[in-house]
Amino acid sequence: MELHICHIYPDVLNLYGDRGNILCLRRRLEWRGIGVRVTEYPIGSGGSLNGADLIFIGGGQDFEQEALLDDLHRGRDAEICAAIDDGLAVLAICGGYQMLGNSYETHDGHRCDFLGAADYYTVGGEKRLIGNYLFRCGEQSGGSVVVGFENHSGRTFLGPGVQPLGEVLSGYGNNGRDGTEGVRWKNVFGTYSHGPLLPKNPELCDAILETALTRKYGAVMLEPLDDSAEEQARREMTDRLTAEKK
Ligand code: GLN
Numbered sequence: 001m002e003l004h005i006c007h008i009y010p011d012v013l014n015l016y017g018d019r020g021n022i023l024c025l026r027r028r029l030e031w032r033g034i035g036v037r038v039t040e041y042p043i044g045s046g047g048s049l050n051g052a053d054l055i056f057i058g059g060g061q062d063f064e065q066e067a068l069l070d071d072l073h074r075g076r077d078a079e080i081c082a083a084i085d086d087g088l089a090v091l092a093i094c095g096g097y098q099m100l101g102n103s104y105e106t107h108d109g110h111r112c113d114f115l116g117a118a119d120y121y122t123v124g125g126e127k128r129l130i131g132n133y134l135f136r137c138g139e140q141s142g143g144s145v146v147v148g149f150e151n152h153s154g155r156t157f158l159g160p161g162v163q164p165l166g167e168v169l170s171g172y173g174n175n176g177r178d179g180t181e182g183v184r185w186k187n188v189f190g191t192y193s194h195g196p197l198l199p200k201n202p203e204l205c206d207a208i209l210e211t212a213l214t215r216k217y218g219a220v221m222l223e224p225l226d227d228s229a230e231e232q233a234r235r236e237m238t239d240r241l242t243a244e245k246k
Pocket of ligand 1: 015058059060061062063065093094095096098151152153154155
């Protein structure tokens with residue numbers, strides 16, 4: 001087995017070491033003897049996404065999201081939407097997650113028309129939503145409790161029938177109001193969690209890998225790895241955030 005990971009806009013969407021998620025995806029495949037190939041698609045790179053098994057898009061500031069719009073609307077948008085409709089697995093973080101929705105109106109009044117791959121939109125707020133946070137993934141995403149770090153001005157609102165990735169246990173998530181975090185649409189996993197997210201949350205990493213592998217090869221269950229160090233770190237953070245909330 002082999003997965004081909006396509007990293008979209010690594011040059012502009014890579015806040016807080018988001019590319020560390022790719023290292024984690026790669027290692028967890030290699031440790032199980034599964035092949036992995038990573039291709040980068042920076043601004044202006046052209047090149048088709050044909051043959052992709054998993055798309056990764058990191059986060060970026062408003063400025064960077066605006067800077068990539070021309071390139072996005074030169075055909076990359078239609079290509080990503082078609083891939084998502086076709087069931088391709090996608091992990092998108094913060095600014096990248098916002099980019100898959102309909103639009104983002106920044107706090108200072110700039111409107112970014114995005115992909116509309118799933119029905120949600122984002123509006124910038126005055127106060128940034130910052131901090132370590134906790135959410136519980138929905139059943140279809142493995143149900144694990146995720147420790148994350150968020151830093152966004154955008155408030156995201158999901159359209160009717162669009163499921164979140166999880167429910168917020170502590171922190172803000174999509175908008176600080178409705179208790180939702182991220183999006184789970186077709187095989188898209190969208191989240192506000194930087195971090196990088198996956199090394200701290202191996203169960204979620206494996207849920208994403210299984211989604212991508214199952215689409216390519218039919219039902220795949222990954223063999224377990226020794227995640228005791230990751231689990232200990234996650235438990236400590238979970239305990240700390242739960243105690244802070246009281
Ligand atoms: N620019 C977006 C916001 O502030 C995304 C930020 C990010 O990716 N951290 O909402």
